Amino acid sequence: MKNVEFRTAASAQGGLVVMAGVPGVAAGSRVQLRDHAGRLRSGQVIRTADDAVLVEVFEGTDALDLERTWVRFLDEPFKLPLSRDILGRVFNGSGRPADGRPPIITADRRDINGEPLNPAARAYPREFIQTGMSAIDGMNSLTRGQKLPIFSGGGLPHNRVAAQIVRQAKLLGEEAADFVVVFAAFGASHADARFFQESFEESGVLNKVVMFLNLADEPVIERLLTPRAALTAAEYLAFDLDYHVLVVMTDMTAYAEALREVAVLRGDVPARKGYPGYLYSDLAEIYERAGRIKNRRGSITLIPVLSMPSDDITHPIPDLTGYITEGQIVLGRELANQGVYPPVTVLPSLSRLMKDGIGKNFTREDHPHVASQLFASYAKALEVRGLAAIIGAEELSDADRRALAFADAFERRFIGQGEDEDRSIHETLNLAWELLSMLPPETLIRVSEAELAKYHKGKA
Amino acid sequence: MGKILEINGPLVKLELPRTVLGEQVRVGRMGLVGEVIGRDGDTALAQLYEDTAGLRPGEMADGLGWPLSVELGPGLLGGIFDGVQRPLQAMRERSGDRIARGVAVPSLPRDTRWHFVPDPQRRAGAVLAGGDVLGTVQETESIRHRILTPPLLHGELLELAPEGDHTVEDVIGRVRLADGRIEKLYLFHRWPVRTPRPFRQRDHAVAPLITGQRILDTFYPLLKGGKAAIPGPFGAGKTMLQQQIARWCNAEIVIYVGCGERGNELTDVLESLPELKDPYTGRPLMERTLLVANTSNMPVVAREASIYVGITLAEYFRDQGYDVVMVADSTSRWAEALREVSGRLGQMPVEEGYPAYLGSRLAAFYERAGRVETLAGDHGSVTLIGAVSPPGGDFSEPVTSHTKEIIQTFWALSKELADARHYPAVDWLESFSGYVKSAAKWWTEHVDPNWESARADALDLLAASEELQRIVNLVGVEALSGEQRWTLEAAGLIKEGLLQQAATDEVDSYASPEKQFALLAALLEIHRQGLTLVKLGAPARKLIQMPLLAQARRWKSQHGSEDLSALKAKIAAIPQAFEPLLLEYASTATPRTMGGA
């Protein structure tokens, strides 16, 4: 079947082609279309019966002349050729070379859809990654093998934050020698892609980066392949070549919009805001590819970036993402407008794996309590700030005024830091104590009395 | 023998005459398994439990002659199974770290030999009825597995194996049915998951399920055999709370169903439970636990089935006379799986894409919880606790609102509390329990007769403080009277010193009923003492500055449940802390003692 071209396209509409009378076509098979000008497009079988086969065309069906379209069923799923040589290379959104260099020559080609990891084979992520950013390390720590997205919005510095994480991420007391980056962009602007490229170049890791780029002006449906291709490369690097892989993907919103576009064409029943009911499962297939496996050295740590439409965290894309990932780093406009970088809004941010990767044997014994205390004190201080806005700061009690001062200092000095500032976890925790010392010790009940005695700098 | 006509995602149309709805089918060269969900003449529609990529029209299809069933017998405990009861550990040994398709591994190990001890009551020639206990197998040190007669079997016992070692495939007995046919007995039997297992009759639930979590046990109790839901937005703590319940609850068997959630969460349970000791038996917790895992990246049809597999396993242990708890994380993913399939079937959606039968399916599922008199005349229970993951955290969405009507205990998680890291983030105003009266009987008998009134006092205090907080937010704290400020402070004390209970706090992760009540009574006592003083004219400011308040907030983490004597001593000393103030203000306020002090 692979070698036969069919010219039986019966209808085409916005990305979907129906082929008539091709019996025995495999579900999910890759398809090659040759249009009247001899240009090749690629597609995938999404529904198949002997009398009609529905094909999704990744480059779209614009200007397709059905009478002069030749279709070949390749009889296999989308596969990515893999070898060590992918390091340092740039591919397009469906995994073909986009840097003008030759294709990867290898016998090892893998289905980009992957196969679900057996939950009994996973190893729980426990190793603390120091990003050098206090808001993350101190309060929302990242661990190796975690999936931790950045929730952002238009105009916020998510790219700079992601790039800083890539530059600074390291395990405590370990060389970063076996650490590589897989970067995937879909729907991103050329400027964004260039920003990352230059940032990798500057930090001298370019030969340890694999890029998959589907930019804003490239075919929309192809975006459905891009994260899968990138994660297939990541799995290979992590579990075949033992690398610790940091995967950065941007922007998941563009991905989900592409999925919606196709779903509408297929006539799938929409759930919320026109997104199909299977958006959750589809995103999970992507995100769940992060992790660690028992008895394997490598790991996949996944940092997807997504912009929240209208800054709305309850929008289906951030919402479903939050339901799948192991926490989220939320960037906020308010902090950004005050000139705080990185503008991490800590209260809605969360790292679920933090509790198992910090503390005595990992970072420092006081870390869990300090983090909890910072959250509690800051939450309380924000209440006071809200109150001060209503009744005026003059009316506040002395304790409340101290809380206000704490909130300000916390935002400017703890959350805020330089783009090149790489704080060790000890620096972060010491800074936390310095700020907590602005508050009366008896209000700090999330830390132990012993910790207070050891670290609190104020007088009772 | 039939063939595939069409493949559309997980749905395949088959040419397969004489099949029945619910029948298992095996299709294609890979031998993928699924079940029939529709029929039209000679064509049947089936949903497959595995990914259909690579399947072709024209490949063969075959009906297997039975509905989706589970194997019930020794070898279940401590295991992890997928949504159609394939054993994931054995699958890993067979096909590696990733789940390969078309792999058939029996659910129960075939080579393990179990030491069977026949029940002395079972004599040859006697009548054997469904559900009768044939004998026992000591499956783990803490759990004795009762080998049950298949529920629908009835006849004359011809023979039963003597004490000895057997695999699940060895014949251990024979029964003559009414029609003369001879049926063989094994250590295990099969049961279709979508059919509730029979029992003699429903019983009243009587005892509370103790989870060791104060906000649950003390404020919104659940009974053994009851139904509860934990709704909450992402990150609010549904999974943590369910894991806490799985760890510390006083059930004998725990079934943990990960339905469409994260792989790492199951790994966490798998890695942590063997290390933790059951507070009641002292044995590793994994010995009483079994996991059903269909993670979010596994096929969606098996996700729909996983809930039924879980509840059938739960009923099976109930039928052995055990108190079983099943936690399901998350029922929303199950509902979404239902929605996905119904969408592909072209059924008319009613709300947010969900089919019209969502509510009735949910109700029928929760109906399988309960305390019953088993066929063998024992008492057993299934307590069902379902997490709900409402989109955008909106409780008015279909799954949450239907569930709310079905369950009796509602543990509502709040984003605001979780954001402030108040854990468990159970909202004390939104939550409810219909079991307070029954639970009160138990608490009165086993812990303290004042439990119900103390609980009510604390809730009143919390409700009052909510009102006061609204005023403060409008006009500031100065507008409050001394009594009101003290109420606010005491409510804060209850929130921080009692309701907050971090799962990660080794001392406080589990709190015995005695500890729960001691803390509750103590904090209320502080409130009362202070109130007396405020009424005597003491300024609230002075009370709020008392070191006792900061100290009392730490008590929960300083005293474990094993030894409450030190805590009780501190509690006994509460009046002393108030004495100086009392001396000061009682003397100014009470004319009779005026000259005295």
Ligand SMILES: Nc1ncnc2c1ncn2[C@@H]1O[C@H](COP(=O)(O)OP(=O)(O)OP(=O)(O)O)[C@@H](O)[C@H]1O
């Ligand atoms: N009882 C608790 N004690 C301590 N920490 C908790 C508790 N409950 C929740 N947390 C914290 O909150 C995080 C999120 O909790 P959890 O994973 O249970 O949320 P969830 O409601 O199940 O979210 P999702 O719907 O996305 O699965 C945990 O990783 C933990 O850090």
Ligand SMILES: [Mg+2]
């Ligand atoms: Mg959860």
